Amino acid sequence: MEQCYNRGCGQVFDPAINNDESCRHHPGEPFFHDAYKGWSCCNKKSVDFTEFLNIKGCTLAKHSNVKPPEPEKPVKEESPKDEVIEVRAPIQDALPRPPIDSPMSVVQPTVAQALKDAIDALKTSTGPAPSTGKEPSTSIEVGTSCKNNGCTYAFVGGSIDQGECCYHPGVPIFHEGMKFWSCCQKRTSDFAQFMAQKGCTYGQHKWVKDVSLFETFCNVKNSEPSYFPMQNQEKKVVQCRYDWHQTATNVVVAIYAKKYHYAKSLIELNPIRLHVNLVFPEQENARFDLDLELRGIVDIAKVSAHMYGTKVEITLPKLEPGSWSLLNFPRTTMPAAKSSLSPEAAKQEDSDDEDFDLDDIETVPNQGLRLSELSLQSPNKPNE
Secondary structure, eight states, X not given: OEEOOSTTTOOEEXXXXXXXXXXXXXXXXXXXXXXXXXXXXXXXXXXXXXXXHTOOOSEEXXXXXXXXXXXXXXXXXXXXXXXXXXXXXXXXXXXXXXXXXXXXXEOOOXXXXXXXXXXXXXXXXXXXXXXXXXXXXXXXXXTOBOOSTTOOOBOOSSGGGGSEEEEOOSOEEEETTEEEETTTOOOBSOXXXXXXXXXXXXXXXXXXXXXXXXXXXXTSOOOSOOOOOOTTOOOOBEEOEEEEEEOSSEEEEEEEOSSOOTTTOEEEEETTEEEEEEEEGGXXXXXXXXXXXXXXXXXXXXXXXXXXXXXXXXXEEBSSOSOOSSSEEOOSOOOOOOOOBOHXXXXXXXXXXXXXXXXXXXXXXXXXXXXXXHHHSOTTSOOO
């Protein structure tokens, strides 16, 4: 007895009684595609493997004790010897962070012509406004709303007006679709919820604007200058809104301001610190001062700045790859910055030191005593 190797048969047969109708088998190849299993010769298929094995053959022939040839395995192509294989560079270690009080470099901004024309044509007045003979009224009208940010209370003219005021001492910030106050960092994407946020600080209601503090945003148009008496007045400060965004290689900081003096304003930085000081001549040279410790390290040699009529835009190239989670580290106080030197001034100072030679010093004729002779004199003996 011999074993039949025809596909789909698998019986044992006697070669003496083997005829043309003894073996029912599949002459085709099995195929497996999209969960179906079947034979190429009769197109019978099934999703169940047991049913596939039990499909009866479609052809009658003699039994065969010869094993069918095995399918050829795909030949694995060897890569040529001169093939270049790209290898990713290893992740670099983080650069050491410079000290916060490193010397600051002054950035020379590119000033838009429209801003130059507006500031050059600006006529500022240094004296107080002419007297009109009318004193400002000290009474508060009923219904006057509290001037503190986030407070919705209105003046009613009773003792209840002396109650506690719940307000936000910071400024509103709008960044990447989120709205929040700089003082408490409660973020929301809905403007109504942002306006309804309860204050984070308690104090007294404020019914009039402070004379010594400009609490309006610079991006709100102020068509006429404001004049206030200079005696007993604090330094004037302007609060400007600023924002930032980043790309793979740069961080861009935008400060929204109008009618600032392009020549008197200052932009300086070191690898981890940014300092901006804007001067507003229409508001008696009031200033906006921004001093930040940056999250990452910037390449100060490639920093650029542009001054436009409505904003100041500073581009900070990243010195190392990666995304910044925030623009800066919050600090209550910043250390004093070292003397600011522009790149040209620093280069000139270094060149002066390099050109200095001790041989260039001229000798001075000796008209007195040598140090050795002076040391031999008695300190109590008067000079003759």
